[in-house]
Amino acid sequence: ELKVEQNPLFLSMQEGKNYTIYCNYSTTSDRLYWYRQDPGKSLESLFVLLSNGAVKQEGRLMASLDTKARLSTLHITAAVHDLSATYFCAVVSRGGADGLTFGKGTHLIIQP
Amino acid sequence: SQTIHQWPATLVQPVGSPLSLECTVEGTSNPNLYWYRQAAGRGLQLLFYSVGIGQISSEVPQNLSASRPQDRQFILSSKKLLLSDSGFYLCAWSADSYQPQHFGDGTRLSIL
Numbered sequence: 001e002l003k004v005e006q007n008p009l010f011l012s013m014q015e016g017k018n019y020t021i022y023c024n025y026s027t028t029s030d031r032l033y034w035y036r037q038d039p040g041k042s043l044e045s046l047f048v049l050l051s052n053g054a055v056k057q058e059g060r061l062m063a064s065l066d067t068k069a070r071l072s073t074l075h076i077t078a079a080v081h082d083l084s085a086t087y088f089c090a091v092v093s094r095g096g097a098d099g100l101t102f103g104k105g106t107h108l109i110i111q112p
Numbered sequence: 113s114q115t116i117h118q119w120p121a122t123l124v125q126p127v128g129s130p131l132s133l134e135c136t137v138e139g140t141s142n143p144n145l146y147w148y149r150q151a152a153g154r155g156l157q158l159l160f161y162s163v164g165i166g167q168i169s170s171e172v173p174q175n176l177s178a179s180r181p182q183d184r185q186f187i188l189s190s191k192k193l194l195l196s197d198s199g200f201y202l203c204a205w206s207a208d209s210y211q212p213q214h215f216g217d218g219t220r221l222s223i224l
Contacts, residue, residue, distance in 0.1 A: 031209070031210060033212055033213070035215075041217075041218075042202060042215045042216060042217050042218045043202065043204075043215040044215075045212040045213070045214060048210075048211070048212050050210060088156065090156075092209070099146060099158035099161045099171055100146075100148075100156075100158060100213060101158070102155060102156040102157075103155075104155050105155070105156075
């Protein structure tokens with residue numbers, strides 16, 4: 001059974017600081033996704049990581065994937081208040097169904 | 113461009129009543145379609161997925177069912193709702209297995 005663990009589950013940080021969210025998964029996968037969810041809203045796709053060593057960047061967010069370690073990171077650089085949200089990583093097991101297995105999410109609060 | 117529509121946005125139903133949630137996608141053909149539920153304490157959970165008309169795969173045994181009567185239409189149903197069916201129901205689509213899944217705005221279902 002594929003399991004996805006994120007940490008931390010809750011993070012409060014100040015604007016201007018850097019931080020990293022970690023996502024570990026339990027079985028081989030060749031597809032990892034990061035999503036953002038604002039309170040009461042749906043999920044917004046941030047990144048798709050499809051190969052070992054993949055790195056994607058958008059603004060102050062950068063995601064990477066290490067398939068050998070079964071680890072993805074989401075790095076936040078010089079955080080701003082607008083990045084406050086819940087961030088989910090999601091994985092599809094290799095050769096498995098197309099549905100996503102989500103981590104529990106990281107609730108990120110960025111304070112001025 | 114592609115869009116995904118879910119309705120209703122909010123629904124309050126008594127225990128034992130039937131349910132029908134509808135999801136439609138525009139601007140693409142033969143999408144993969146998915147139903148997820150987000151509930152307190154249970155995270156985001158895949159319920160059903162479909163790769164074509166009439167093709168439904170269930171991930172979690174429950175009193176819910178799904179149907180895909182048309183290429184871009186996905187319906188989630190129940191004959192008798194339980195209290196445990198409360199949650200935020202999200203429909204999603206993707207172009208293929210390696211593309212990100214794009215989520216609708218969701219239906220918030222409360223069971224009384």
